[in-house]
Structure formats: structure tokens, C-alpha cells
Amino acid sequence: MGAGGDLRGSVVVETLPKALWFGLWGGAIAFLYKQGFSQVNLPLLSTLIPNLVLGLLLVFRTNTAYERYWDGRKAWGVIVSATRNLGRTLAIGVAAPESSAQAAQTKALYLLAAFALTTKNYLRGEPATADIPPQFLGEEQLDSIPRPPLHLANRLAAYLQSQYRGGHLNESQLATAQTTLDDLVANFTACERIQRTPLPLAYSIHLKQLLLLYNLSLPFQVVATFLWLTPIMVAAISFTILGVEEIGLQIEDPFGRDANDLPLDSLCTMLVDEIEALIRELPLL
Template sequence: MTFERQRWFQIALQFRGSVIGTIYKRVLCCGLFGMFITLLYQLKVPVSQPILGSVIPSIVLGLLLVFRTNTAYERFWEGRKCWGSIVNNTRNLARQIWVSVEEVSPKDREDKIAVLNLLVAFAVATKLHLRGEPINSELEDLISTSRYFKLKSMNNPPLEVAFWIGDYLQQQYNRNCLNSYQLTSIQELLNNLVDNLGGCERILRTPMPLAYAIHLKQLLLLYCFLLPFQMVESLGWWTGVIVGLVSFTLFGIEAIGLEIENPFGYDANDLPLDAICQTMKRNIDDLTSLSPNVRSQDLGETSNVSV
């Protein structure tokens, strides 16, 4: 319990991952404006206007902020579900390919390992694609040199990797190393991977409506700059401090929405895509260390390794 209390305070006072660095200038601006209004009030300037509290009802602004934050979190959680599905479909694909595809020649084992590495390459290429980054050395150990340079010229690298996997499956079916039922089952899992890619792209390329974002920011500024006129008579020199605290709360909620609406970057609040891809690589390495005719119970345990 004592450790949990210490952890609670440690998180509460943590700067990394918070939105303080994003909003502190706005908070200071509002606090200083509150102090300026207090100074005018002390100089007998008639700045006290409590009636301004009815200009923007708190409940209206609160509902707008809640809607903004909920919408952003839905995007974050949808991205997490897409990547969870990528992990699960990759494990199931790897398991079925490793067990179902018959090895007629010694080279078939190498081809199977290569296509299993393509599954990891799909995840890594998807990560880079979502981050808007070019193909880099992360993929060099997962694919052949010719394919590596070919990916560099593609507009949608993960889609090309999915095509290579599908092409391998069709070749094995033509060689009678897969039957039609196995091919259909594995192709369905591959289709799910492509669907997950599309889901992530939808999140990335569907921004919040600009008019809504602009209007919310305008209301936040208007509300925070009207606060000193409402409070100065009752709070006096404390007006600047209280306005700063209120603006810290409101700007912080809005900044959290901005922070999590695109969960595919490098920020502390984004999804740990690098760790997820590394876990998938370890899962594939574990699977390829087993014999294809290993008992299904062992394979089931391998596929249940957590992210």
C-alpha cells in the first residue's frame, strides 16, 4: 500500500508524458491577465462584471470538452484494437503456415521462414507507414535485398508485403502443398491484416473537423479571459492564481485530446509500436525454432505470448 501511495505521487508529479509543457504559456498568459484585471480593480477602474459569467455557461464548455476528449480516446483505443488484431492475426498466420504448408524439398523450410519474417516485416512496414517514415534498416534483416530496395519505391509498403505473402500462399497451393480449405483459412487471416492496416490509415487520415477545433479553442480563450471580470470583486489579488488554475484544467483537457488522437507516433502517450513489433519478432523466432510437426498444444502456448 505504501508503495502504491509513493507511485501515485510519483505519477502525479511526473512531467514526462504530461501536457504541462504544451499548455504552460497559455496558462501563464491567463494568470497574468487576471493579475492585470486585479490591478485595474485596485485602481478603482470598474472592471468587476459578474454578469459575464452567463455569457458562456460552464456546462456548455464542459460538454464540448468531454466530447472532444471522448472522440480522441475512441481513436486511440481503435488504434490499439487494430494493432492487437495485427498481433493475433500474425500469430495465427504464422502458426498455420508453419504447420500446414508441406515441405517437399529442403528449400521449402527456408521459404517458410522467409514468409514468416514477412509477417513481421508487414508490422514494421505498417509502423513506418503510419509514422510517415521511409523504409529503413529495421526491415533489412526481415526481407531479401531486392525486396528491400523495391519497398523503398512503394507508396504503400505494407500492402506490397501482404501481396508477397499472398503470392507465396498461392504458389504453395499450386504445388499441392496446401489444400483449398487451408488456403481459404490462411487467406482470411491475411485479409484481416490488410483490414487492420486500413483501420489504422482511417484513424490517421481522418482529422477532427477544423471548424469544431477552432470553435472550441475560441470558447476556451473567451471563457478564461472573462473569468477575471467575474471573480475580481470577491477574490482580489487571488484572481490571477485562480484563473491560472482554471485555465490549467481546461487547456489541459483539450491538450490531452490533441495528444492521443494520433496514437502512432513517438510521444509518451502513443502506442508502443516498437515494442509490439519486437515482441512479434520474438514470437516468430520462437515458432521457427520448433519442428513443424510439433504438438498443437505447444503451438497454442506460443501463440498466447502476451504483447
């Protein structure tokens, strides 16, 4: 089967149970109708919620969610490129002839990689140091710090400044490096914004209410046409529209571990490999 039959990452798992409840409701109405309660046939209920309003609200909700997903991806794109650029500057721009200076340089490179790793952990609500090899953090204690990436950015800035004061980095290089660091922090903040600000409650709650009303009123509109097929039709229709809502819910916060979330683990592994390769090359530079 192709993508059409794929359950992993699809909204079927979440949507089907709800759709089945509405199907059951449709069955109950069909039963009443068959028993002779013909007043349950109320085709006028289709005006309850203008299709246009519901449709546009629903689609808008999904598109906003996608916009957030894409914003999150772009923010991570910048984190990746800023980490690479700053890594290169740290490795090549800083003149570190003595071995003690080289140790500090290695430490700074590790902290740089840890920025991305702690950002990932922070966005997932996991402990700051989860899955981070100890050499990346050195003697940094992150457990009691509310936003570990910011702390690491401060450390890196202090390192850059000390290299500048020590004459190992010129002022123009310092300015570029600090700007790259600004980019890292800016995109950490962007991810935080996406994660911390879901769609306004008024919007998401009223949309759910509209969906509920729409689905509950469906059987009354179609029972005279479909008779015993009513439950199936109702379940199918509610499956489609609840599915569209579910997409929005799934991609709204893209930093988790679901099949629909961004592949942060592989992005971070890639960055870690690159930084480690840089560190191995340091003595040769």
C-alpha cells in the same frame, strides 16, 4: 511521488505556458481594478459561454480522442493475433519437405513479421525500412512504394497461392490463411483511418475559440472577489480546462513516440521474437 507528481506523459508541459498567459491577463485586469477602473468588474460575462455547453463539448472531445486511441489499440491487437495465426499456419500448414521450399517458407515468415514493422513505420511517417533487419525484407524494394504493408500482403498472398497450386496447402487452409491476411490489411486500414482523419477542423477550431473566450472573460467575473489573487485563480482554472483539451490532442493520434502513445515498439519486438522462434523450429516440424 506517485502518479500525481509525474511530469512525463502528463499534460502539464503543454498546458502550463498557456495557463500562465491567462494568469498574466488576469493580473492585468486586477491591476486595472486596483487602479480604480471598477467597470472591469463584469460578473455578467459568466453567461458568455454556458458552462454546460463548454463542458460537454470539451468532455466529448476528450472521449472521442480516447475512442480513437482505443480503436488504434484494438487494431494493433488484431494485427498481433493475425500475425501469430498466419505465422503458425505458414509454419505448420505448408508442407515443405525440400530445402528450397523451406527457404521460401522462411522468407514468407520474415515478410509476415515485416508487415507489422512496416505498418509501424508507415504510421509514424518514418522511412519504410527503418530499424528493420535486412533478412526480413529479402530482395523487396520498399522505398518507392507508398504503402509498404500492402505490398508485403500481396507478396504473401502470392506465396500462399503458389503453395496451393503446388499442392502444399489444401483449399480450405488457403481460404483461412487468406482471410487472416484480409484481417491484417483491414486493421492496417483502420490505423490509417485513425491517423488520417483528425477531429473535423470546425469542431477543434471552435472549441479552441470557446476556450479562449472563456479564459479571457474569467478575470472580469472574479476580480471583485479575488483582487490580487485573480491571476492565480485564473491560471488555475484555465490550467484545468486547457488540460482536458490537451489530453484529447495527445491521444488523438496514438501511433507516435510520445509517452501517451501506444507501445508499438515493444509489440513489434515481441512479434519479431516469436516469428524468429518459429523459424528456428521449422526444421524440427
